[in-house]
Amino acid sequence: MAKDFDPATELQNIQNFGEFGGVNPSITDSSTYTFLEADRMEEVFEHEIEGCYLYSRHWNPTNRYLADALAKMEGTEAAQVMGSGMGAITSTLLQLCDAGDEIIASRTIYGGTYAFLKNYLPKFNISVKFVDVTDLKKVEEAVSDKTKIIYCEALSNPLLEVADIPALSKISKKAGTTFIVDNTFTPMIISPAKLGADIVVHSLTKFINGTSDAVAGAVCASKEFIDSIMDVNSGSAMLLGPTLDSLRSASILKNIRSLHLRMMQHSRNAMYLAKGFQELGLKVRYPGLKDHPQHELLKQQYNEVYGFGGMLFIDAGSKEKAYELMEYMQNQNVGYLAVSLGFYKTLFSAPGSSTSSELSDEEQKEMGLSDGIVRMSVGLDMDIESTFDKMTIALKEANLI
Ligand SMILES: *Cc1c(COP(=O)(O)O)cnc(C)c1O
Numbered sequence: 001m002a003k004d005f006d007p008a009t010e011l012q013n014i015q016n017f018g019e020f021g022g023v024n025p026s027i028t029d030s031s032t033y034t035f036l037e038a039d040r041m042e043e044v045f046e047h048e049i050e051g052c053y054l055y056s057r058h059w060n061p062t063n064r065y066l067a068d069a070l071a072k073m074e075g076t077e078a079a080q081v082m083g084s085g086m087g088a089i090t091s092t093l094l095q096l097c098d099a100g101d102e103i104i105a106s107r108t109i110y111g112g113t114y115a116f117l118k119n120y121l122p123k124f125n126i127s128v129k130f131v132d133v134t135d136l137k138k139v140e141e142a143v144s145d146k147t148k149i150i151y152c153e154a155l156s157n158p159l160l161e162v163a164d165i166p167a168l169s170k171i172s173k174k175a176g177t178t179f180i181v182d183n184t185f186t187p188m189i190i191s192p193a194k195l196g197a198d199i200v201v202h203s204l205t206k207f208i209n210g211t212s213d214a215v216a217g218a219v220c221a222s223k224e225f226i227d228s229i230m231d232v233n234s235g236s237a238m239l240l241g242p243t244l245d246s247l248r249s250a251s252i253l254k255n256i257r258s259l260h261l262r263m264m265q266h267s268r269n270a271m272y273l274a275k276g277f278q279e280l281g282l283k284v285r286y287p288g289l290k291d292h293p294q295h296e297l298l299k300q301q302y303n304e305v306y307g308f309g310g311m312l313f314i315d316a317g318s319k320e321k322a323y324e325l326m327e328y329m330q331n332q333n334v335g336y337l338a339v340s341l342g343f344y345k346t347l348f349s350a351p352g353s354s355t356s357s358e359l360s361d362e363e364q365k366e367m368g369l370s371d372g373i374v375r376m377s378v379g380l381d382m383d384i385e386s387t388f389d390k391m392t393i394a395l396k397e398a399n400l401i
Contacts, residue, residue: 006303007188008260010072016065027250028053028061045232058230058238062246066253067226070208070218073256074183074200076193078226080237081218081249085184085203086112087242088217092201093117095229095236096178097148099125104142106133106152107367108159110182110203111351117151132367134294136167143175150177154192155185155298158351158375159368160285160311162294165301169196185341188263189306190298199225206377207310207342209252210262216244216252260306262380266342267307269387270378274312276388280401286312310378311341313351316400319371322350326374328394334387341377346387348376 019026033053035041044054053059063081071079082088093116097103105117107130117128129142133152150172152163165181172179173196181192184203192200202208204216219229219237229237237243267288274286287298288308298308316322326337326348335346352364352371364371381387395401 005075005191005194007073007075007191010075011069011256011259014069014072024250024254025062025065027246028056029246030060031056048227048230056246057241057243058232060243060246060249062249062253063244066244066249066256067218069253069256070202071220073187073259074193074220075191076200076220076222078223079218079220080226080230081204081216081244081252082237083217083242083244084215085110085182085201085205085217086116087237087240088201088203088219089113089182090116091229091237091240091242092180092199092219092221093121093126093149093151094124094240095225097121097124097126100146101126101148102144102146103128103149103151104139104147104177105130105150106156106161106163107131107363108156108161108369109151109153110157110184113151113182133163133168134161136164136171139168140171143171143177147175147177149180150175151180151182153182153185154190155287155309155311157185158313158373160185160287160292160313162287162292162298162301164294164297165190165192165195165197169198172196172198185311186302186309188260189267189302189309191303193220195301198222204252205342206340207263207266208259209255210259210342210344211255212340212343214248214252216248217242262342263306263310265380266310266378269381269384270310270312270376271308272384273376273378273388273391276392277312277314280392280395282395282400283315284312285314311375312378313373313375315370316372316374316398317370319350319353321398321400322372322374325394325398325400326350328397329391332390332394334390334394335376335379343377344380346376346379346381348374351375 016025067079131138180199181197200220202218229235271288277284330337
């Protein structure tokens with residue numbers, strides 16, 4: 001654990017009361033707010049006034065509670081919540097880039113982010129260089145005087161590559177760019193801002209909310225940056241409007257309080273399965289295994305008590321085998337054949353043909369994404385031993401062992 005910073009303790013130390021002394025903060029389900037004096041309204045349009053609200057696309061008190069909690073968790077000055085992870089990512093990128101600018105992005109990232117960078121940003125004449133961020137030299141070589149942003153995931157989707165955040169931060173500082181890290185796969189496990197990231201983005205939809213009942217996102221950054229995206233006249237989030245509903249904010253805030261316990265259990269179970277699969281002779285990738293190329297690198301960066309995370313994958317060899325295995329596993333009721341992650345049940349999908357299908361076949365091949373990969377978000381199972389036994393039955397049914 002980073003000696004002086006623990007994300008769960010930061011959350012535990014928050015003290016927010018509801019309107020009537022409730023132990024949970026009150027929910028503000030209003031889109032608009034009254035003013036006692038007309039000139040005060042004019043003032044709020046010009047600049048933020050603490051405790052003064054105008055309209056809920058701008059700020060809502062309930063969203064503020066959740067945003068403040070996330071800022072605490074990531075150790076940033078400020079944060080804002082969004083209606084989705086993509087809302088958080090796109091508002092951040094669009095705020096920072098002008099036409100003609102360049103972004104350096106990891107080539108292994110979430111499919112939606114990849115599609116936005118590759119297919120959508122050219123509209124604005126913003127170009128993207130996709131690089132292997134585990135090769136720091138390649139990142140350095142990609143920097144030009146047009147580079148505005150270096151973008152990666154702390155633990156990448158779907159290949160589970162670990163980014164060297166301190167080293168990338170150094171390259172970014174030298175180049176005068178903004179270093180953005182998507183920490184969706186490793187909340188609490190990695191604290192990117194503490195390791196040198198300028199901005200941390202999240203899909204709250206996954207581990208952070210953890211109940212697969214809501215789509216939401218967050219941007220954690222300096223107060224100056226959060227103010228800039230919420231600026232009434234020029235803020236990307238204010239003007240594009242990916243606002244999170246306050247009722248959802250309230251429910252996500254309640255779920256965050258058990259995130260540390262869930263992350264520990266996801267990690268414990270994923271480690272158990274990864275070792276078990278390895279002993280069965282399967283091709284398995286999990287950052288907690290010694291044969292993971294960045295196992296040691298993750299150990300240098302992680303908050304140890306939370307483990308190596310809940311994500312792993314096995315390579316079933318072919319798409320057909322992957323499909324067969326997933327159906328057999330679902331029949332064994334060890335989890336669901338579904339995209340997304342961070343649920344109490346194990347979720348499995350074949351990223352080559354689903355969440356990373358935005359990548360062409362050649363692109364997938366180049367980065368080592370075989371179409372036989374089965375990605376698992378390991379659940380909170382209390383009895384992981386019997387889950388593993390049932391998975392073994394499915395593996396036998398699919399003739400993989
Ligand atoms: C799911 C995901 C996103 C997008 O988040 P949404 O909430 O679905 O918009 C971004 N990054 C990563 C790593 C994800 O897994």
